[in-house]
Amino acid sequence: MAPIQYIVEGGHRLSGSIEPAGNKNSALPIIAAALLTEHPVTLENVPRIRDTETLVELIRSVGASAEWTARNTLHIHAKSIRAADLDPELCVRIRASILLAGPLLARCGEVMLPPPGGDVIGRRRLDTHVLALEQLGAKVTATDRLEFRCPKLTGADVFLDEPSVTATENALVAAVAADGVTYLRNAASEPHVQDLANFLAALGARIEGIGTNTMVIHGPATLGAATYRIQPDHIEVGSLIGLAAVTRSPLRIVRAGVEHLRSIRMGFERLGIVCRVEGDDLIVPSNQTLKIQDDFGGHVPKLEDQPWPAFPADLMSIAIVTATQCEGVILMFEKMFESRMFFVDKLIGMGARIVLCDPHRAIIAGPSRLHGATLSSPDIRAGMAMLLAAVCAEGTSTINNADQIERGYERIDERLNALGAKIRRVPERKG
């Protein structure tokens, strides 16, 4: 497949309404969890992006039928499946291939998984997955692939060593099929973990504590069919808030899922960007102060990521680009991944004033006028952050490896062009 490039003419104001896609990180565990039931499942509002297309290929490879019945509607029927050896080339394309562990173990009693891929943003440990599934009775062997075996999953009092998002999801799915009650403690509670739990409940699972860090799962559940709508992507909403701010544009983000936006809005407020809620729409007015809010006593403020419900790691790159357009100084502290901040050298090359203190901390002094450059997208979020920088810069930028952006953002070039951006995709999109 030819690599994708975005050629971006910067400096244009945007305006209008845009609806976020369904949450990628909900869609992935939910597609995997659809393997848990023998009955048909219809998923609506599924983002049609590289990651979901790859996972669909993977679930077909174990015998499930999966058909797109509309652009964003996916019909899955896992009447009978097998724990086949999964294609290593497909597994390494996405982090979410690891999400097949829980459902396949539950349905087939074993699963052999080649290493997963995903964004190269630092070490991506699998220890929590292993720890959780072992506590539910699985025997795990790690060679060039991970092998999980367990003829009968059994409920347990599980304490995760860290609130890992995908490990929580694997453990939750396995616990639904396990015999007896499972306590899942120190669990992640991100909106996508909640979305997965609500999907499992729609299939017939009994789960208490959804949205908290302790879930209680009463297994084994008798699962049926379901039609389920994936929730809006709060990370895309955060990306759009940043986009509106750096281009000083008024945007209405419709059906934004405002119940999950508190920590995100609070993070942007620290940068002097205040949004308004109207029903389930989020309005980003153009007349922002874009003034970084000092801490009490005039101290340099800090924006840091943490597990939910705090400011999400996946929005740090967007927040960094946004801060380059705001007046003042701020410390950005990315605690969770150790390679996510390296892309700031590209922003420095575009004219941003940033000191990268170490792999986790960067000081940004704004505002600075950015100029167009040739960039390469290292991961989904840094890629989207570069797109924001390119859209607000003077002159033309070329973003190479835009494939990374399209792993996570559906038709983002077309959707931003509809608001007034000037992004040319090479090669042109077909269909």
Ligand SMILES: CC(=O)N[C@H]1[C@@H](OP(=O)(O)OP(=O)(O)OC[C@H]2O[C@@H](n3ccc(=O)[nH]c3=O)[C@H](O)[C@@H]2O)O[C@H](CO)[C@@H](O)[C@@H]1O
């Ligand atoms: C497919 C999917 O859903 N991917 C998301 C998922 O990845 P994923 O599930 O792989 O990420 P994890 O939640 O396991 O961990 C992310 C990183 O944070 C670290 N960590 C985690 C918890 C903690 O309390 N302290 C800590 O330092 C981990 O060691 C790891 O380095 O969650 C990440 C964290 O929200 C997101 O960036 C990814 O987009």
Ligand SMILES: C=C(OP(=O)(O)O)C(=O)O
């Ligand atoms: C890091 C991300 O994705 P993945 O975990 O699939 O690599 C992301 O969505 O920002």
